[in-house]
Amino acid sequence: MGKSFAVIGDPIDHSLSPNIHSAAFRELNLDCSYIAYRIPTGELEEGIEGLKKIKIDGFNITIPHKVEMMKYLDKMDESCSLIGAVNTVTNKDGVLKGYNTDMDGFLEPFKKKKLNIENTKVLLLGAGGAARAIVAGFAKEKAKNITIANRTLENAKNLSEFAKKIGLSANAIKIEDVKDSAKDYDIIVNATSIGLRNEPSPISLDNINEKTIVYDIVYMPMNTDFIKKAKEKNAVIIFGYEMLLGQAARAFEIWHHMEAPYNAMKKALLGGF
Numbered sequence: 386m387g388k389s390f391a392v393i394g395d396p397i398d399h400s401l402s403p404n405i406h407s408a409a410f411r412e413l414n415l416d417c418s419y420i421a422y423r424i425p426t427g428e429l430e431e432g433i434e435g436l437k438k439i440k441i442d443g444f445n446i447t448i449p450h451k452v453e454m455m456k457y458l459d460k461m462d463e464s465c466s467l468i469g470a471v472n473t474v475t476n477k478d479g480v481l482k483g484y485n486t487d488m489d490g491f492l493e494p495f496k497k498k499k500l501n502i503e504n505t506k507v508l509l510l511g512a513g514g515a516a517r518a519i520v521a522g523f524a525k526e527k528a529k530n531i532t533i534a535n536r537t538l539e540n541a542k543n544l545s546e547f548a549k550k551i552g553l554s555a556n557a558i559k560i561e562d563v564k565d566s567a568k569d570y571d572i573i574v575n576a577t578s579i580g581l582r583n584e585p586s587p588i589s590l591d592n593i594n595e596k597t598i599v600y601d602i603v604y605m606p607m608n609t610d611f612i613k614k615a616k617e618k619n620a621v622i623i624f625g626y627e628m629l630l631g632q633a634a635r636a637f638e639i640w641h642h643m644e645a646p647y648n649a650m651k652k653a654l655l656g657g658f
C-alpha cells in the first residue's frame with residue numbers, strides 16, 4: 386500500500402513542502418502522497434487524532450504548532466528534545482516520534498559550499514523558534530561566539546542563556562543597537578520574519594565585505610532587501626530556500642531510509658518561485 390505524508394500548520398496553502406516531496410516521490414517512483422493540511426491554533430489535538438485515523442506515515446509541522454506538538458509525541462530524538470520544538474514526525478502503528486530537521490537543514494548549505502563555522506563570530510537576528518534551532522547548529526559546529534539581536538530584548542536574553550547552556554559563548558542586544566557593527570562578524574543570519582512582506586533589511590550591511598557570509602532564512606521572496614543589500618557588497622549569500630531544502634531532504638531520509646534526490650527537490654522548489 387502507498388504511504389501518505391502531510392504538512393500541518395496555519396496558514397498552509399502557500400507551503401512549498403508538497404511540491405518538494407512530491408517531486409522526490411516522482412523521481413524515485415515511490416508510491417507515496419504528500420498533502421498540506423490546515424490545523425488552526427487550538428485544534429492541534431483533534432487534528433493529530435484525524436491524522437492517526439487515516440494512518441498517516443509521517444508529517445511535517447510548521448507555524449504555529451512546532452512547540453505545542455511536543456505534547457503529543459510518544460518519543461523524540463535528541464535534536465527535538467534539545468531544541469524544544471518539532472518539525473518532523475514518524476507514525477509507526479500510532480506511536481509518534483518527533484525530530485527537528487531545522488538545525489541540520491540550516492547547516493546543510495555551509496557543508497555543501499564548504500564554508501567554515503568553527504571559530505567564527507556570528508550575528509543572529511531574531512530569537513524565535515527557528516533562531517533556537519540555529520543556535521543549536523552554531524553550538525554543534527563550534528562557532529566562537531554569537532550575538533543575538535532581537536526586537537524584544539527579553540527573548541534574546543533567554544536564547545542567549547540557552548546558547549551558553551549548550552556551550553556557545555553568547556550575548557544579547559536589541560536589534561536597533563546593531564547600528565554599524567555588522568562588519569565585526571564573519572556570519573550574519575536573519576532569523577526574524579522581516580522580509581516576508583518585503584520590509585527593508587532589519588540592519589545596515591553598509592560596511593561588510595566579500596568575505597562576510599550573509600544568510601537569510603526567509604525564503605519568500607527569494608531576494609529580500611537584506612539579501613539585495615548583501616549582494617551589493619559582494620558578500621557570500623545563502624538563501625532561505627537552501628535551508629528549506631535541507632530540512633526537507635533530512636525529513637525525507639528519516640521517513641524513507643534512503644538518500645533524498647536533492648536536485649529533483651531543488652528543481653521543484655525553484656519552480657515554485
Ligand SMILES: NC(=O)c1ccc[n+]([C@@H]2O[C@H](COP(=O)([O-])OP(=O)(O)OC[C@H]3O[C@@H](n4cnc5c(N)ncnc54)[C@H](OP(=O)(O)O)[C@@H]3O)[C@@H](O)[C@H]2O)c1
Nearest residue numbers: 511512513514515516536537540576577578602625628629
Ligand atoms: N528557510 C527555512 O527553512 C525556514 C525554517 C523556519 C523558519 N523560517 C522563517 O523564519 C522566520 C522566523 O520563523 P520562527 O518560526 O522563528 O518565527 P517566530 O518564532 O514567530 O519568531 C519570529 C522572530 O521575528 C521577530 N519579528 C517578527 N516581526 C518583527 C518585526 N516587525 N520587527 C522586528 N522583529 C520581528 C520576532 O521578534 P520578537 O521576539 O520581538 O517577537 C522573533 O525574533 C519566518 O519568516 C519563517 O518563515 C524559514
